Amino acid sequence: MARIGVFICHCGENISATVDVAKVAEKAGKLSGVAFSVDYKYMCSDPGQTLIIEAIKKHKLTGIVVAACSPRMHEGTFRKAAEKAGINPYFCEMANIREQVSWVHPKSDTTTQKALDIVRTLVEKVKKNTALFPIKVPVTKTALVIGGGIAGIQAALDIANAGHQVIMVEKKPSIGGHMSQLSETFPTLDCSQCILTPRMVEVAQHPNITLHTYAEVESVSGFVGNFDVKIKMKAKSVDYSKCTGCGACWQKCPSKKIPDEFNEGMGFRTAIYSPFPQAVPNKPVIDRLNCTWFLKGKCGLCTKICPTGAINYDAVDEFIDVKVGAIVTATGFDLKHADFFPEYGYGKFKDVIDGMQFERLASASGPTAGEIRRPSDGKIPEKIVFVACAGSRDKAKGIEYCSKICCMYTAKHAMLYKHKNHEGKAYVFYMDIRAAGKDYDEFVRRAIEEDEVQYIRGRVSRIYEKNEKLIVKGVDTLMNGEPVDIEADMVVLATAVVANIEAESLAQKLHISYNKHKFFAEAHPKLKPVETNTAGIMLAGACQSAKDIPESVSQASASASKVIGLFSSSELTREPIVAVVNRQAPPNYTSCTGCLLCQEVCPYHAIETEEIKDRAGNVLKVVARVNAGLCQGCGTCVAMCRNKSIDLQGFSNDQMLSEVMALLNS
């Protein structure tokens, strides 16, 4: 005989402002099977939970319905309370009368009635609930870090230093990410490579870290604690076990005119190449798309020169399978190329460049050895215009968010230019100055006051070339919208930060969510910024949203701590929301006919076959069986089964039918 307790939360005024909670509690108390019904201001608070626990004990409740916020918020909280009170936690259900009723409807009788309808629906469901017990699965204490930028490096080091194994996969020939391309970093103006490279070396040498560069994640299957990952090791064409990194090959390689990705197309590299001098590992790969040997079958100079015979033209892509317990995505960002701003002439005028290209010019290891020079004629520019917000915060252009880092790096770029060219003039067209971090505003003030960078509040409408100069047409909104025309020698656009170009396909491989801009979705925007909705997969760095280096590092350490927490016990407790194929007494043994049409639909291959045998060992029938360790509880098999032999615990046929009936019959 069911004795259900109903607890209606006011949630302060969030629910009680539009729903008559006292009335709902009163009417719910009259529902068949409800033994106790009460309303209270804050159910999730300590006294609220105590109220529930005492009620369960006092009224000998067999199940509870907490009508409050979304179960996505507090189902766990109330299930724990039920457990404390001595009943199986799966006899607790939540009725969502806040996000889906009180917050979206006006105060009225209809709204109160709707809340009651939903409470009634969940009461009927709970009556059909059964006791469920957590499933224990082993945890593989190896983490996979996807991406070798500063966030990936930090996460890998933190996890490795905690004593766990880490596998890092980086698609480029070297780790380091975008930070390795920077010249100096704000707000301290210390050399980016100088602070980064020791970390890179630490990763390469750490006994707990296995580094795979020039590799990509091919596929991921499994679930938290037990992921099976296939990694594609792209053919480097160089045998790293023989290569010593002497550099003879790329020094002599005759293909010297390949646009250099590391230098953002502002310089050239060879076909066999190491991306930058401090690359880790400092061994080259061959770019088969541009190598004469692979294109025409000629040359082969590197093979002849290599002292250790490390060149291997016949190398093929290899695939390895690894088992990991957790995954950290640290795939970073890209800069939006400003070809969608035809009015700024990026791509058309050689001297209009973006922020990363400026970094390479300013960089001592860059194509101009650190001298700021015009890409068109190599002259030193006397006037540079920096355009902030070139693409961000613009709904019409499709990027309505702020890219966060540009105000700071624009100030930095202007300062670097002025430090190198004391007589030069630097102008910044800005909308706002977002310098909220520690020492950030002081940094920008320094640019304005000490380095005499001229900040003009207004946007640029057009840039065009005239007599080898770039005419920048802007406006000064603080001077009543007075037009400002500047004859610049160079223009640097602070283009939008966008997600890594392969973010979407990686997200689909991992089954994690992403927003319309392809930034990965965190589990909760405030309270779970480093986890995803997919258990076992964490986020670190700019792949989640545009952020600077200190934040990327903090987030990486945070996600590492989540991984370390996951690895802190040898067994993982999984929610028992899994499918089960029924078993009955002989002679049926089960109503399953063994058609196995359910097997195909399971994305986790959780449906196996079982031979039902008699005592003599003769096989009577072959039927389906669910491996509870693999089942993730989607229930697609349940909807597939014609005679309902397979059912989903927590969302069973009985429970769902009861909900439909209860919702429509008062």
Place this chain on the structure above:
Amino acid sequence: MSEQFEPKIVAFVCNWCTYAGADLAGTSRTKYATNVSIIRFPCTGRIDFMLLMKAFENGADGIIVSGCHPNDCHYTSGNFHARRRWIVFRSLLDFMGFDTDRITFSWVSAAEGTKWASLVNETTEKIRAKGAFTEFKNLDLETFNRLHDEAIAK
């Protein structure tokens, strides 16, 4: 002044996308019609067509079925299987002369709170314009009356 007809609409949604999207509509305080009540499923793949039939049998005037966009299913492929099932189910209903416009299928992601609200409002108005689903509810009464009348006419 007659009261406006208030249709009863049941929404079968998946927990990870549409339910979260509806929660987001709530967090954003977007206002929408009260006529739609949600039943939460782990995945659209779990939604049995028989539950839709039972909903109509018990008085629903309209139904919404909604889940994750293709390629974004939390369980990888549940929504793909659901899609095929709906294509076939809808074709069967249409062949039997059932008004398939009474069932609205959609993909609403966890970030699409406004889309959910619009969907609820549009569906409510659409079903309101169609009126109560008497065609289904009166099945027995109608046929009985007709057969009875025909028998008397003979």
Place this chain on the structure above:
Amino acid sequence: MKQLQNKVAELFDNGTISLMIGFQNALNKQPVPCFITVASQVERLIYTPECKGNLAVYLHKIEVKQAKKVGIIGNVATLRSLIQLTSENQLGDIEKTVITVNAQNEVIIFANMDEVEAYVQANFPEYTDEDKKLLEQLNAMSRAERWQYWSEQFSVCVKCYACRAVCPMCYCPSCTVESNQPQWIKVSSETTGNLEWHTMRAMHLAGRCINCGECGRICPVGIPVHLLTAQMNKDIEAEFGAKTGFSCKSGYALNTFKPGDKEQFIK
């Protein structure tokens, strides 16, 4: 006929079969199924165009399963049933000997299911002209007219479940319609419940039915229920390219998908 009888007698004699499921002369109206257990009974066997019926349905019966070595004769529709059942892992406990008589009146005894599959694929049947005409008529009607048609038809259904009994693909020992905890479909013969029953049957058979038409033929009140599944199979073949009773490896349209499946109705 003589050829068929002799061949079946041979099968008994060399121990290939211990039970033959075939047809015998009509008692009242048309030929009926017959079950022969010894060679001496083979004279009862006939095979004429009047032999209507999909004998594959008997392969689920426990008495037949206990016989272990079973011979069965049928037309292409029956052969398709066997193929579909094989793809659903249903006939593994019987050693079947499959026999058919082709258009040239030759008796063919298949060595294995691969040969059956090859024969079926080479002689894949079309819908009958009558069914094609009926489907065309129904599809030409307006939605309201179709609703009128089918609700009238369902109003006379007596819930005898003969359609289920005669169908080889309805082999679940416990059918959902018999569940009363919870009760999914009303048992009594009232139109709403009848509609639900036929919807459920059509959905469970969509992509599995091999269009033998037996269900429609057998209905005591003459409801053309076979048209529901016929239409479903047409749609499924058009949308997804899946054919039923075509291959012994499962090609069930509803447990597979293509990321590119198209529809116009999902918002």
